[in-house]
Amino acid sequence: MREDRVPEQHITSLEDVRLFLDSTAVYTYVVDDATDEILMVNEYYARNMGVDRARMEGRKCWECVTAEGRCDFCPRNLTEEERAVQAPGPCIVEAFNPTLGVWGKWTGQRVPWTDGRPAYIMTFVDISSEVLLREQLTHLAYYDRRMNIPNRAKIEKDLAERPDNNFCLIAFDYISLRYINDAYGRILVDNLLEAVVSWIKSFELQNYEIYRVDSDEFCLLFDDADMMSASGLADRLFERFQESWEIETAAGQTTLSCRIAVCVIDGRLGFKSPEDILSIVDRTLEIAKETGAVAIYNQDMDDVIKRDLALEVSLKNCVEDGMRGFEVYFQPIIDPRREKWIGVEALCRWNSPDFGRVPPLVFIRIAEQIGVINKLGYWVLDTAIGICSKLELQKVPDFFLDVNLSPSQMADETLIGKVLMSLQRHGFPPGNLSLEVTESERFTDSDYPHTTVERLKSLEVKIALDDFGTGYSNFNNLRNLPVSILKTEKQFIDNIAYDEYQQFLLKILVELAKAADMSLIAEGVETPEQMVELLNNGADYFQGYLFARPLSATELADNVHRFYERDEFLHAVREQMANG
Numbered sequence: 001m002r003e004d005r006v007p008e009q010h011i012t013s014l015e016d017v018r019l020f021l022d023s024t025a026v027y028t029y030v031v032d033d034a035t036d037e038i039l040m041v042n043e044y045y046a047r048n049m050g051v052d053r054a055r056m057e058g059r060k061c062w063e064c065v066t067a068e069g070r071c072d073f074c075p076r077n078l079t080e081e082e083r084a085v086q087a088p089g090p091c092i093v094e095a096f097n098p099t100l101g102v103w104g105k106w107t108g109q110r111v112p113w114t115d116g117r118p119a120y121i122m123t124f125v126d127i128s129s130e131v132l133l134r135e136q137l138t139h140l141a142y143y144d145r146r147m148n149i150p151n152r153a154k155i156e157k158d159l160a161e162r163p164d165n166n167f168c169l170i171a172f173d174y175i176s177l178r179y180i181n182d183a184y185g186r187i188l189v190d191n192l193l194e195a196v197v198s199w200i201k202s203f204e205l206q207n208y209e210i211y212r213v214d215s216d217e218f219c220l221l222f223d224d225a226d227m228m229s230a231s232g233l234a235d236r237l238f239e240r241f242q243e244s245w246e247i248e249t250a251a252g253q254t255t256l257s258c259r260i261a262v263c264v265i266d267g268r269l270g271f272k273s274p275e276d277i278l279s280i281v282d283r284t285l286e287i288a289k290e291t292g293a294v295a296i297y298n299q300d301m302d303d304v305i306k307r308d309l310a311l312e313v314s315l316k317n318c319v320e321d322g323m324r325g326f327e328v329y330f331q332p333i334i335d336p337r338r339e340k341w342i343g344v345e346a347l348c349r350w351n352s353p354d355f356g357r358v359p360p361l362v363f364i365r366i367a368e369q370i371g372v373i374n375k376l377g378y379w380v381l382d383t384a385i386g387i388c389s390k391l392e393l394q395k396v397p398d399f400f401l402d403v404n405l406s407p408s409q410m411a412d413e414t415l416i417g418k419v420l421m422s423l424q425r426h427g428f429p430p431g432n433l434s435l436e437v438t439e440s441e442r443f444t445d446s447d448y449p450h451t452t453v454e455r456l457k458s459l460e461v462k463i464a465l466d467d468f469g470t471g472y473s474n475f476n477n478l479r480n481l482p483v484s485i486l487k488t489e490k491q492f493i494d495n496i497a498y499d500e501y502q503q504f505l506l507k508i509l510v511e512l513a514k515a516a517d518m519s520l521i522a523e524g525v526e527t528p529e530q531m532v533e534l535l536n537n538g539a540d541y542f543q544g545y546l547f548a549r550p551l552s553a554t555e556l557a558d559n560v561h562r563f564y565e566r567d568e569f570l571h572a573v574r575e576q577m578a579n580g
Contacts, residue, residue: 014040014114027124031061032117033076033110038064039119061122075108076120094127103131144212146190147197152278155211155219159274167267168230170220171281172237175259175289177216184254191247192256199240203233219281225268227296234294238262261288263295269302280305307355312370314354315363319372325351326376328383329550332562333402333521334542336535339570341563344393345402345436345543346384347550348376364406373406380404382422385433387553389426396563402434402464402485410437416455434462434485453482464521486513490524493544497529503537510538528573535577 021028021042027049028042038061046053056064062071071077075091090109097104105125113119142154150158159167181189193212200210200220207223222230237260244257263284271277280297283305288295295301318324327349335342350363367373381403388394388401409415423430435456453463464485488509496502513520522534525544534542547567551559 017114018042021121027126029056029061029122030111030113031076031120031122032113033120034118036060036062039113045124075106075122094131102126103128147194147212149197150209150211152211152213155209155213155221156274156278158209158221159277165267165270166223166225168222168225168227169265169267169277169281170222170230170234170237170262171213171265171285172218172234172260172262173214173285173289174216175261177258180256180258184256188247188249188254188256191249192245192258195245195247200237205233213278213281217281217285225266227264227266230264231294231296234262234264238294261285261295263288263297265297269297269299279309283308308366311352311355311358311363312366314352315350315366316370316372318350318352319367319375323376323379325353326379327351327552328380328387329552330384330387330556331543331550332548332559333400334547334567334570335398336531336539336542336570336574339566339574341559341567342396342398342541343400343402343434344388344556346380346404348380349550368406368408374409374412377404377406377409378418378422381419382425385422385428386426387556388432389428391557391560393560393563394429394432399563400432400434400462401428402436404436404438404466407438410452415452416459419456419461420459429460431460431462434464436464436466436485436487437483438466457482457484483518485519485521487521487523487543490544493522493524493530493534496533497527503533506533506537506539514538531570531573532577535574 017030018040021030021040022044024042025044026042027045029045030039030041031037032039038057038059041051041053041056043053045051046056051064062074075093090107092108093106095104095106096102103126105127107123107125108120109123110118110120142150142157144151177189180192197210197218205220205222209221211219211221213219220233241258241260244255247254247256263281265277265281265284267277271280280302284295284297284301287301297305318326329347329349330344331347332341333343333345334340348360348364350358350360352358352363364373367376384401384403393399393401405415412418419433419435420430422428423433456463462485463483464487465483466487466489486509488506492502492506496506510520519540521541521543522530522539523543525531525534525542525546527546530544531542531546547570548559
């Protein structure tokens with residue numbers, strides 16, 4: 001409510017006021033707060049606006065400033081709440097004036113006029129260039145420079161500003177874009193991306209925006225959660241990439257084939273934050289890559305992925321909290337000729353305080369995804385060496401402790417130093433340690449892991465190659481693999497007692513291993529029939545539930561005698577075989 005008078009001491013001289021206002025190089029005028037009548041205009045305003053200030057004074061302010069009636073951007077129109085945010089001090093509004101065609105910063109300072117009535121000194125500064133610069137910086141921050149479409153920061157902002165979850169996302173990720181870039185160059189890749197975006201924009205779609213979330217990942221955000229239409233579009237997008245693309249280049253047309261992963265996210269399922277949504281997108285795209293089909297993020301998948309996210313948090317917290325809930329178990333390795341235990345494989349087990357016992361395949365995958373696999377792996381190595389040393393298993397003739405290494409540990413330049421540190425700390429001989437790596441294309445082709453393996457072998461540490469025969473095996477280069485022990489996967493052994501082809505492969509594998517001066521461990525032995533077939537073919541060591549399940553450190557301590565005493569079950573089988 002406007003007041004008729006202002007209690008402060010008012011200005012006594014109009015001439016003093018005019019002299020003061022004319023000395024300022026800012027657009028300035030004084031307005032009666034009750035009548036909107038302009039009481040005074042400074043010379044700078046009149047000169048730069050090209051108006052006669054004598055004709056302006058006495059008119060309604062909005063008649064001179066805007067052609068649309070009362071000024072919506074006038075600082076005097078601020079609500080009490082808006083004024084409170086700016087208090088104390090003048091009221092300030094930044095707005096575009098369509099009549100003047102400029103962006104301005106409008107400032108209103110309430111003062112008592114010379115006769116005591118409430119008035120406002122209004123100032124106006126042209127900030128059009130500042131706003132333009134701000135818009136340019138915002139565009140740079142929120143738009144992909146190459147394709148001029150919104151980027152990840154923009155979709156995060158747009159999702160954060162949504163009043164509800166009534167939206168759906170289509171996300172797609174170019175799986176083979178890096179190879180196209182290596183083969184054809186960046187320009188052709190950019191042309192392909194632009195062609196795909198243009199193809200999408202040619203559809204008659206409503207209420208959507210397309211974003212480049214990452215170099216290879218794009219999203220379409222729809223305001224309405226019409227999952228049927230979104231799923232149909234996702235299928236159409238996926239099917240289009242089953243065909244090739246004709247891309248225009250300076251040298252003419254080039255035909256490209258490129259695979260993508262596609263997923264659809266229903267925003268109505270509810271998400272905590274934009275980061276949460278984009279994390280779900282990445283997870284769902286991974287599922288799409290694995291299945292080779294469009295992945296629909298529904299309630300079932302929501303439960304699974306959110307449980308995985310919660311597992312990640314639990315796993316990370318436990319690793320950072322001194323490996324809380326983690327324990328090392330030991331799977332015995334049997335020497336069938338001595339009929340005794342000869343070694344153990346260290347296995348990691350995790351009892352989550354939030355989820356109970358989590359399968360190793362699950363938590364190891366998560367540990368790799370969140371980047372704690374090395375810390376976990378070295379903890380298992382050090383703990384296993386410490387337990388075996390305490391039990392003095394190194395005194396067992398030819399005993400060896402087998403510990404798994406992750407691919408990232410193999411690529412870790414500090415690996416050798418950490419292995420030596422653990423061995424020295426626990427007084428465990430290097431010759432009693434076997435480090436196990438899983439066969440992979442990277443392992444057989446990469447120079448650095450070979451150098452690492454050779455260095456470890458020079459320290460008398462054994463190297464075991466796991467899952468041999470099921471991955472990237474090449475029997476022709478078996479002799480060249482820098483390892484001491486080969487381990488067959490369980491699935492290689494499952495049907496060995498009945499499958500003649502598996503028996504034939506086993507015989508070749510054993511012969512080649514011996515020719516390369518390597519030992520062969522048959523993993524996953526669960527039946528006497530499997531054991532007999534393995535004995536007949538000369539496998540060096542056995543490992544499996546037929547002899548023992550993984551043992552805790554306490555259980556291992558209770559069974560140390562089995563490294564020295566004959567296994568009666570194995571002895572009976574061998575006696576039976578010898579007697580025909």
